[in-house]
Amino acid sequence: MSVSEQAAPVAATAGPGTHPDHVPHDATAPAHHTNTGLSNEKLGMWLFLGSECLLFGGLISAFLLYRTKDVEGMAGPAVADLYDIPFTSVSSFVLLMSSLTMVLALSAIQRADHRRARTWLLTTAMLGASFVAGQVYEFTAFVREGLGYTTNLQSSAFYTLTGFHGVHVTIGILMLVSLFVMSLRGRLGAEKAETVEIIGLYWHFVDIVWIIIFTLIYLVPA
Amino acid sequence: MSDDTMAEAAAEEYQAQTEHEGHDHPSERSYVVIAIVLALLTALEVATFYVEEQLGGLLVPSLMVMMVVKFFLVVAWFMHLRFDGRLFTRVFVSGLVLAVGVYAVALTTFRFW
């Protein structure tokens, strides 16, 4: 039976579960049909971010547990004694602003304003790199003051937690730079806006993890 | 269609959608406003560091409140969760609630609090 002989199509058999409960007004609709009306890639990223909560939660808990441990004769300084809050605040501010530049980059590419998109992408990457540089500076300062990775309980936990975060930021920077390069080569059209959005989600997540770390680890006293 | 016309079409559609939705999709201006709020909150947080003694028992709660507000602003607006499908919210919040839950319980067994 060929297509031309077909009868009128059956009316939409949309059972209660197939109708998405909130049709999103994304600038880019999913590239192909999905039951929820939400794109596979974006759903995948949100699932991943949900799981990352468990990862960072574990690292933060390990630090919190060990930070308050009363260890007599603990080797080396307590990590809280070495904090440079003003410096870290500037770092935190930088990372926060990078979230702003990230959404501006997304906004730009959704409007097919490629020059702006590149500008904001690069700015975001550079702000992220400043943050990481700040972390490196902070770590080397701590080490100079006697707090190495293996010095004591708190130090291992501190460096592991912030180190994991820093690695996540670095991976984000690599992705942003890749997007920048792709855009330069004309391969990041407006139809790829969702890719930028998804990488943006990752970037913002890394930022909110820092929001938590800054408060719980740096500001809340032991 | 050439790249340019495609891009134009994309831009047009984006304009049409944002106009149609009105407040559904934040404008760049709102993003900047949110960023300013975030910066202010950070400044306040840092300020607590200098007035720790005066705050006394209020220190930790106020820090936690500010942390949560900043978290929420970034997630809801910058990550667009407020405007996207509810499934994303459910999935992310599940992970978040689960993490807070199990780790809080674990820390409790250590008589952490």
Added chain:
Amino acid sequence: MALTEERPPLELTSGEEPERKPLGAFTRPSSNTGWRSWITTVDHKKIGILYGATAMVFFALGGLEALLIRAQLAQPDGQVLSPDVYNQMFTMHGTTMVFLVIMPMLAAFANYLIPLMIGARDVAYPRLNAFSYWVFLFGGLFLYSSFFLGGAPDNGWFNYAPNSGVAYSPGHGIDFWVLGLQITGIASLVGAVNLIVTCLNMRAPGMTLMRMPVFVWMALVAQFLLLFAIPVITVALFLLMFDRLYGANFFVVEAGADPLLWQHLFWIFGHPEVYILVLPAFGIISDVIPTFARKPLFGYPFMVFSGIAIGFMGWGVWAHHMFVSGLGPVSVAAFSLSTMFIAVPTGVKIFNWIGTLWKGKLQFTVAMLFAVGLVSQFTIGGLSGVMHSVAPHDTQQTDTYFIVAHFHYVLFGGSMFGIFAGIYYWWPKVFGRRLSESVGKVHFWAMFAGFNLTFAPMHIAGLQGQPRRTATYAEGMGWDLMNLLSTIGSFLIAASFLVWVYNVVRSRHNPPAGADPWDGRTLEWATSSPPPAHNFDVEPTVEHLDEWWHQKYEEDERGRPRRREHYHYLSEVDEVSLADGGRQPQVDAGSIHLPSPSYWPIIIAVGLPLISYGLLYTYWLCAIGGLLVVGGVVGLGLEPSVDPEAGHGDSHGDHHDDDPDTGDDTAAEAGAGGEDEDEAEAEFAGVGAAGEPGDAAGTGADATGASGKEGS
């Protein structure tokens, strides 16, 4: 209007055809046969088979380890194994069975069946799917290489601190355990994202969540558990790894560390893990039992919601593994209560299976035997589990063989029996031929007898005080008879395994089974055995739970099922399937484009064990492994999911965007999916117009369903 559109190649002014020059130094693989097709496959069915075959090999290895344990314990003061080797045996036995047998076996079922059961053509991310398998394989091989590189891990499958630190475990064995599980953890996490997106986003039109087969539901819950549990053990493994490799202090008691941190992290993962191990098996028998009881599942919504409830509640019970670790009475009481409560939804399931069997026209095929076996044996294991939940009782039972009996009844009598039920049930679908029923019955009864002979006595030995994880026991403890019985039983299990292998080998010559040998209820039976690469010629439209059953049967005046005069399969089937009303599909499949094979998944996967070896031996290996991973990820990202060069006469049809979701994606081709709209419409448009009786509920596809929901 979609933003993505078909973009024809640029027209050259000379009128010549533009030459396509794919990026990359290597051409895209395209073979469909031969060993290369398996290395580069992205087909969920092939990947499922790979998972299943690999898991079976590990089952044999884990079984050998068990036999060695039992040989050592057959008599008091056994001399078969030294204590050091004994420790390696029980560690590897447990680690193998949990991570390298049951998890990948269930992954095999999930991968093979979920797309078929929901009416999809593949999973959401086919190349990531392949990646997950190769990572699992290499992780398992890496772990087993420890035997040849200084000794296997020997601290139990749960590897408590501080014994797991370098001070007490100076060799590399523990490192192999840590790194091996990190690797396999990646496979599970990526697989979880893949399958969740598949279940939520790729169901056929009309397949609401409450019309999905129970197996899909249980697998979905298990994937959510994996999604959230794997990161927790990842943290634990990283902390231990940093202790061992870099001198961190997470579990170094002298520095003030608390070994309970390990226990909490491990069991926060570990308890959801056991539901990951059992829920999909529950799902399997929830589809097997109705087929062979000739009745729908009793209480479908209860089965679904109890599974979800178990998923939630499973997060609140983990410290019942730590009752004697010094948590204190408040924590112990709280977890004791929560553990008692979780028995309730499981009990609901048992009653629902019994309700399904009740007054059914029971057919005791081998699959049904294993399924009923699960119901009975898991109940026994569940009862001893409830006994453990009573914390004062557990104080006596913990670290004895009573616990060993419990978890073998639920994991072997539960998960493995469910797995074997599924194997016997779906074997004809996967391979086209049934396994021999007569040989299968010998397999079942020998395994059932051997299993009970092995583990039932352990209840007694345990209550009489025999401790776990001890290489020998002294004469005169009174445990001799129980241990001897257990050992005999274990060899009977081994014999039954040989019967099973014999069944596999000899069934190659069985006659073709046809598409629907068991008169099944769910959509996988509506396509040929084995299914074509694209699963269905025509995407099904679903209007009921057990949709396939409703295609074949209608209700008579008294509400009893009556077979329709004819019904249509959803792909071309063989002669055997055309008896008893079955007909070929009504529509011409046309050309269906599937995601193309790719070698990037295996390339990236190879990098992981290389990095791991590098961490233990030389950083040069890390560098090479790292290059493979990074380069492979870039390659994967730049590669379109469907090869533009692929096939002749294939127009762009249904395919799935394939972007890696882990955030490592650098250049995802998000926009390639637009072409399929037009083709999808064409695919559906020709279906379901014929006015034959029985078609009203049948394959009439919704022409608007596929493309109508796009933002327009």
